[in-house]
Amino acid sequence: MRPRIAGLAAAVLLSVLCLAAARDYYDILQIPRSATDAQIKRAYRKLALKMHPDKVQGNDEEKKAAAAKFADVSHAYEVLTDGEKRKVYDRYGEEGLKQMGQGGGRGGGGAQDIFSQFFGGGFGGFGFGQQEEEETPKGDNVVVMLEVTLEDLYLGKHYTITRVKSVIKPAPGKRKCNCRHKVVTQQVGPGMYQQYTTQVCEDCPNVKYVTEREQLTVSVEPGMPDGHTITFFEEGEPLIDGEQGDLLIYLRTLPHPVFERRYDGLLCNATISLLEALVGFEREIEHLDGHKVQIGTSGVTRPGEVRWFEGEGMPIFEKTKRGDLWVTFTVAFPRTITEEQRKELRRLFGEDGEWARHDEL
Template sequence: MRQRGALAAVLLLGLLSLAAARDYYELLQVPRSANEAQIKRAYRKLALKMHPDKVQGSEEEKKAAAQKFADVSHAYEVLTDPEKRKVYDRYGEEGLKQMGGGGGGGGNPNDIFSQFFGQFGFGFGGEQQEEQTPKGNNVVVVLEVSLKDLYLGNQFKVTRDKSVWKPAPGTRKCNCKQKVVTQQIGPGMYQQYTTQVCEDCPNVKLVRETDALTVSVEPGMADGHTITFFEEGEPIIDGEHGDLHVVLRTQPHPTFERRGDGLLANVTISLLDALVGFEREPGRGDLWVTYSVAFPTSISDEQRQQLKALFGANPEWQRRQLAHDEL
């Protein structure tokens, strides 16, 4: 029981001691191998969603949204700077700080937003319209993790087959658009019609390749939590890749059961401990323990008489038994 209590303490301590270091790739929801175009598209989607001007709610919620927006903007600033990204990949945030700035908040997130979306941000109508670009299908992967992984955090290498575009012989029609054409059909008479205009692009084909992806499970994540990787889903011709959604599923634990941010432990004790009492050392945090009494399968006549003599002559036992019978 001491070992189990110690394990509970370690698990709960891991939950309370959340990692201070930020993962810039996870903030932007892109893999570490993401190119600059992927990072920019990821920032665009997140910035439009998280901008403080679009957040409704209490002051605390707006403050939290502003901080998240600043973190995402800072991650974008670092990962789109080749020199900063190289330092961050090798030494993390501490390396950026020693480099001379960049490890903390970085530049003004609104300045970065304005540079990316233009001076007017969301525009006069209050909304920034995203380009209507075809997007491939999303892919959902279920990742089984242990209770310890969710409390202490862990990293997993996920290997999967994915479709990628490869060059193929010939050309193809691409970037097709609808164009309105005006044609004169007589003196002072014109007609308009719509036609499809395409370009000629190098031909491509889909090939399945094996790809490895690192999934970071942060301390405190819950069962069912979804980790999204932008553009790691199925590709589509002349469009963007779909997204990859990794859903966490908790494997059953033989002793502990999670209750919110606490633990419930089911422990079997002996009949002797149940009768005479016992002591156990508690761990840190909230730990709920349910005790089940392991009754003997059989007792002798002599033992039965001893139990009757022991509890039958006990006034406290008789008082409790009488109270129970009256109920």
């Protein structure tokens, strides 16, 4: 009986681990779980243009990472645009797809095929313009400023924001829709014709705007720069007979009492006494994640001296590297000294040529 229970527990644990490691295809495409096929298609198009490996400038490792992300996006699109696969995924996740025989990988060569369907050509050439789509009217984008701390940008954090937005809902009756101008040719007499333009519309179910409250999770990733924009496609202002605008989350970094960010580096100031500047000191500063950085020295520290600590800066966004930390030292001189202290200082340093030296202007 006990081996059977142990086997069941192991199976449950394995299922939990697989679930924890599973990727969220909706999150990869940055769309809600209720997204329509049209929303999925538009989201894929935008992300594919942004993440295609041919557009990535960097070393082989960075290009390889970009190719993996692009393949994830393409595989998520492939699954979510297939009605049967999407039902299986929504209910059972990637494990369900594996049982279905479709696999839970990144889609392999399918990414190139999907990209070609949109833009023509493969990874070697974009071929833009070969399959241009008619431009669809789009609602206004909504820009929201999100204030984040330097700790959030160092460690990463998930924010939950509540947004009041307009939503298009069905309403009673019919309305004129998809209106367009049509050129009409009419005979007005023998061998005489005239042309004029008239508006032609279709009859569509009526709609109305209603206001709803919605909660969104904003994922701030480690190393995102100040001013970075996180885009939620199709979450902006709606437009009847058009596409919904986008929601743009603009990150604004709040001032930090200790550190100043400079690109991927961090700057800070440390004040030491004159005695510490002369004989050395032990000192540590607490970093943004709580770990300690030793900044002390056994040597002499000059006023305004800057010391460099490699790898102690900010995470570099979407990379495994980190920037550096620069510490500027300020020496706090005493405001006054006694006559006895003056005599002692002259006795100690008066005969030392280094102390008597004058810098040339």
